[in-house]
Amino acid sequence: MTEQTVLIIDDEPDIRELLEITLLRMGLDTVTAGNVQDALEKIEQYQPNLCLTDMKLPDGNGIDIVRHLQKNYPHIPVAVITAFGSMDTAVEALKAGAYDFVSKPVDLPKLRELIQTALKISGSKHTKHTAKSAEDDAHSSSILGNSAAMQQLKATISKLARSQAPVYIHGESGSGKELVAQQIHLQGSRATAPFIPVNCGAIPENLMESEFFGHKKGSFTGAVSDKQGLFQAAHRGTLFLDEVADLPLTMQVKLLRAIQEGAVKPVGGLEETPVDVRILSATHKSLEHEVAAGHFRQDLYYRLNVIKLKVPPLRERADDISLLADFFLDKIAKRWQMPPIRLSAAARAELQTYPFPGNVRELENVLERASTLCDNNTIQPDDLQLSTTTQTASALSTPQWVRDSPETDKTPTVSDKLPAWNPINEEEERNLIVRALDQTRWNRTKAAELLGMSFRQLRYRIQKYGLDEG
Incomplete structure (x- = not known):
């Protein structure tokens, strides 16, 4: 063992x-x-x-x-x-x-x-x-791109990695902010210490202080032992605060003090514990606008925004789209043990002119979907479905077959299926698949009909999201 x-x-x-x-x-x-x-x-x-x-x-x-x-x-x-x-x-x-x-x-x-x-x-x-796997993961996570914008970003990352100053990473959703933070960490002196990412918007407000600073035994009901917080976990390493704009004002005050003092006091504790942590933060929102609106403390903003780094959206680095597409297609083919998947010249040209509001994450999702739709392992423009990708989430309101109703006990028919299969993101796609499978009692054939896709496409997605195929 x-x-x-x-x-x-x-x-x-x-x-x-x-x-x-x-x-x-x-x-x-x-x-x-x-x-x-x-x-x-x-x-x-x-x-x-x-x-x-x-x-x-x-x-x-x-x-x-x-x-x-x-x-x-x-x-x-x-x-x-x-x-x-x-x-x-x-x-x-x-x-x-x-x-x-x-x-x-x-x-x-x-x-x-x-x-x-x-x-x-x-x-x-x-x-x-495991150590070898970590090294492989670090190598595979290197930022791809040879455009002028990416060359400048990589050069800036190398400079920032030599510093210990806080960095505020700003960029649109899906542009790769966490990947940038990882590279700053991996190229710096803290590379062998922990990199602790935390989505500030995903922690329940009543548990934030305990999650960030830990707690002492008996500090609240259920606290039967001491618990280490995120700051302690990142000691001598890097703490990456993603979606930092989502922190409530009360927590912003406590975070500011922890950064200023270089120490944290666990919930229920009497003494502060010194911590050596480099803070990297990110959000897709404008912190300047959040400060002006009174939603974010100006003093914390100045503490986090010692250095500001902008991650360019994919539309500003269109020269990298072809390189990224080939990388993702190679990864998809290896993951599912498929023959190489190719882009036709017309499909490649269409990708080059598409604005990609979801950035690199959207590009990967588009190619995964196209890989299941294409014939002869060659993606054509129609397989990309770019004309429908920009539809808003409101067009994908919950269909009748998933609403709570006394009449939803019956198994849905093909006539109840979604009018179009074009979820905005992976989470939405996965949620719709789970609902369809639950509604059809995990009958994959009926679920595929309900979703308006082929059995092969549904089977691919079940494997992709690690769902139980029954």
Whole structure:
């Protein structure tokens, strides 16, 4: 058994298998359990470095496991898998002492990030295989692009990496702000220390202080042991505050003090703990406008905006579109073990003239969709569906078949299907697929008809999002 072991607790064999494969590819050893009793025995036997548990189990729930670990093995972090949209459940798990939570259907890349961070916090040493994987991930995350705008951005990143000053990264959604922050970290003196990204808009307001600064045992109901916060986790490394404009004003005051003092005081604590953290922040909003509107503190703005770095939108680096497209198509083909996927000359030309309001993220989504639609592994202009991509989310209002109604017990027919399959982003696409599968009791043929797509296209998306194909 390797040094790092993760206990996977879920009563569905297919989910356990999916999670096992994901973790094994990360160089981690796995142990599995199908219920609370089995899990408690495995914890006693193996004392894993991390537990990953479903909320609903045959003989209890994930909260039972969280509380057991907090009482008997407080050094073992545990992440809880919750049903989609169950924020109350997630908050309950966090209050009980869970390190974090993930929602179903599980986003595997986000899960991998969560696991890597949790294992760093647990204090366990990485195996050589895991360290190699981290190096490979760092190499593969290098910023692609040879346009003048990207050459200037890369040169600026190299300069900023040598500094320890706070950097405010501004750019549109999907332009790659977190990737820029990672590169600043990886090219600097803190590269071997943790890079801790946090989406400020995703943390419940009542848990923010505990998440950022940690808490002491007994500081609130469910705080049965001390908990390390994000600042402590990023000690000697980098803390990346994504969507920092979403922080409430009360938290902005506390964040400002932590940055100014270079120390944090856990909830319920009496003494401050020194922390050595470089702060990188980002948002797609204009912090200047937020300050003018009274939504963001001017003193915090000046503290974060020591250096401002703008990430150019894809439309301002059109010369890179072809390079990025080839990179994504190669990645897609390798991921799904397909023959090489090519762009026709006409499709490549159409990509060059499209404005890409969703930037690099949208380009990747467009190519993934086109890869499922094309014939002979060659993408034509019609496969790109660029004429429909710019439709607003309001055009995709929830159809009748997913609304709560006494009449929705019947299985929907083809006539109930969506008028067009053109979700704006991956999250929306995944949510629609899950709803269709739930509505048809996971009959994939009927779900594909309902969504107005082929069975092959639906099967691809089920694999893409790590859903259980049943």
